Amino acid sequence: MTGRGPEPAAHRIGALRPDTLRRKVEDAVRAAITAGVYAPGERLIERALCADLGVSRASVREAMRRLEAEKLVHTRPHRGPVVAAISVDEARQLYALRAVLEGYAAQAFATQASDAAVGAFGRAAAHLREAAGSGSTDRVLRAKTALYDILLGHCGNDLVSEILRGFYARITLLRATSLMHPERLPHSLAEIDALAEAFRRRDAEAAQAAASTHVRNACAVALEQLARRDARSPPDAPGTPPIRRGSHAG
Amino acid sequence: MTGRGPEPAAHRIGALRPDTLRRKVEDAVRAAITAGVYAPGERLIERALCADLGVSRASVREAMRRLEAEKLVHTRPHRGPVVAAISVDEARQLYALRAVLEGYAAQAFATQASDAAVGAFGRAAAHLREAAGSGSTDRVLRAKTALYDILLGHCGNDLVSEILRGFYARITLLRATSLMHPERLPHSLAEIDALAEAFRRRDAEAAQAAASTHVRNACAVALEQLARRDARSPPDAPGTPPIRRGSHAG
DNA sequence: GACTGCGGATCGTCGGACAATCTGTCAATC
């Protein structure tokens, strides 16, 4: 007990400092993919990435193995990595599981989270509603991310957090977020408020139901968007549509 | 069709043909870890693996990235990969999620699986009971694997199958299977029979409940075993106990 | 128009190399 020093080091957050180069590469490529810099189906040529990032092939390839385990890229032997493209069926499975896991996370949050966390969730929900009113897609997305960070950070199960974060990355890949949908937005906000309310009441069952329902509704919208998209661009080769750089569905 | 091919088409199982060397390395090391050849906490020296497997460091390192994504090995910068060691708390989280996911898989199986699959599950369950009677741990484990293969192969959600398979690998790491427990075994078998019966009745709710309960019961036994183990060997450095090669708790 | 063959583009794998970093040992110090 050195008086002031409960925290002499930065070990509070868990400190995932990307010490190694390969991790920086991994983070950079993941960010680029989720940001849409690389379109689904697009090839990722190793040497090009090396040049872009100023690293060797070894580092790039090791980073690719990680991303391929996350299913953000798909690699077929001797063809190299391509940005993953999710089929409608995969999306359905993804959302179905997400509903289950998010339901579990919500239930756990309701029973285990601190009062402070519950309060923070409520404020984040209000913040989201406010951002939605502003019309800024960017603000909305950031507010939603903050909301989920609170939920996942206090559900008491790091494993489910990690899996769900992986899901979000893959769903971002779809570019079919229900939040874009102006018609769906008010319902979405209402569902989240219901969730916050369930947390306040510490009603685990209601929280689980609200979270699951929210995901299932989002799923319906997303799948509809996806189906419409696939109706335009033929999904003949599921997972490897030849897409030219720099443009996407207009 | 060259006439002589016993495997003209290995597309039945999903065909994970380890075409590339790195995948063979990955499979070999994963098998070795789950088989207990490498003990949890044990370091995996790259060059040693290279020598053992007759491959280059690049291949080994790429395989390590995959295994590290699966959480079968843990890597800290400049210290290299070590076989993952699961803490009691991680085990708790793992089992909690497994209960949720296996419950979902069972529910999905009950509603979607073919009658043939349901029949196969029943037979596999009977087979398991028979193996249990024989007393051969090996036969029991194989029968249980077969049972799960049927469940996961016909639940209609590849994603949940994959995640659960990853869980099983990590749980195997614990060497704390409830099936070993002679006292628990009859209950375990009864629970599985109840699950098979729920499938036969196509009762999704009962199936989900049975599967979840089964996992939760197994969890209790496993955690108890774990706690007892940890009481012996001090878990001072969670994840990096200095363990010598070739031996484990006797 | 379908088939064949060729060449370029990439990947898969290897070996070697070097600095950076960690670990354990051992001596010097208080």
Added chain:
DNA sequence: GATTGACAGATTGTCCGACGATCCGCAGTC
């Protein structure tokens, strides 16, 4: 005797260059 600090060994992180294997698209042929 316990602590500190320096040293050496071991191992990783990263790079480079190389080579054959494989895939893809294109030209030429029947």
